[in-house]
Amino acid sequence: MSRQLILDLLPPPRPTLENFIAAGNGAALQALRELQPGRAVYLWGPPGAGRTHLLRALGEAPDCLYIGATDDPAPLNELATGDAAPPRLVAVDDVGSLGPAGQAAVFALYNRWRAAAHTPQAYAMLVAGERAPMAMPLREDLRTRLGWDLSFRLELLSDDERAAALASRAAERGLQLSAEVLNWVLTHYARDMGKLTALLDALDRYSMEKQRAITLPLLRELLAGTAGTVSTHPDTPL
Template sequence: MTRTKQQPLHFEFRANQTFDDFFPGSNVEIIDHLQKSITGNGESQIFLWGQAGLGKSHLLQACCHQAQSLQLSSFYFALSPSELPDPALLKGLDKFDIVCFDNIEHIAGDSVWETAFFNFFNLHRDQDHTLILSAACPPNEIAIRLPDLKTRLNWGLTLKIPPLSDDDRITALIFKADQMGFEISPKAGRFLLTHYDRNLSSLWVLLTRLDKASLAAKRKLTLPFLRQILREEPHDD
């Protein structure tokens, strides 16, 4: 695994990834736990896990948006399976009120990162700050080699984001389209699930394309029009 140079202590807020922009579905309790955590009325450590495309990154960004609205310092970073940043990234992060690390499983097996994160964890916790982590699996299944760090990852509250049913995915599509300012029918939503991609992250990207195409053509998103758009602009595999 390669390692990049130290990253600056700032990140880009994704403007459309707030709690208001998140389709809650069956995750109302999870959202409540996160919001209470940010305000200091909940757990100081939360571990979110679930399969890709269910909104873990969105929820971590939403936590930072809420922290900002409360004038709290926050930091978000998404770890990559192929390229870890220099662990010096962690220097000074213990001072932040809210720290969110996406895909924390990717530090497993990197002894330098495991040790650095263990030290950051202790400093951050000693100051009663809030740590929110996400992964594709529960903390006890992450192949962390440092025993004390593995133990600490299992502290706090562990929450699983459940997969969405097809009906929930369609409702999520309708919700997201409404947030973007246009309408999509349940029939159109089911067509997209059947003929495009069931991953919500990919569907959100598609909705942006559909919105632009609809505005440019000044047409509603009928099924024939959807078929035409998908033929003309095939998605990336």
């Protein structure tokens, strides 16, 4: 297997609430664990804070609808204007990327959500964006609806929290990461835990393929074939 393919073939593990590193986002995680039809949650925060992870964790479950930033919003329009029974949960990621039709659909879904909240047709709404509700670049009436129920700001993990999380996940796989390797990854690679976990999986596979211990030279050898697509510090050579 070529080094170029290793990272491509090892995407991050499927997002779940269990493998989300909560750290300072415990209140948001608990709210999602308890999310029931008739309730709504809006999550906001910077890229890499875990918005997509959490929305996919719930929205890709059976009898749920997940619409990501690059997905066709047509199912939202059909749900907003049709007579079909709604899914148990509607998850809309990166709501700020929606065009006029998509925004109109989410607006209608919030109205339908509130009207059905105490009926057998109740469903949950889970929406995410980069900014607080009233700061989102959306139509005014949709901005107000984003704050109708619960709203949480997601914080990025600190360097110490990322280090602890990565070391823990390595230990779960029976891997031993030296301080040198761990520090290099945390300093020069992506901050997103999903990408860090994918790198850990790739490094594990590459180490077994080469029958060599995980060292900084082995990591650099792995990344040498993906230097054009890997996020590293601009002043640090591979």
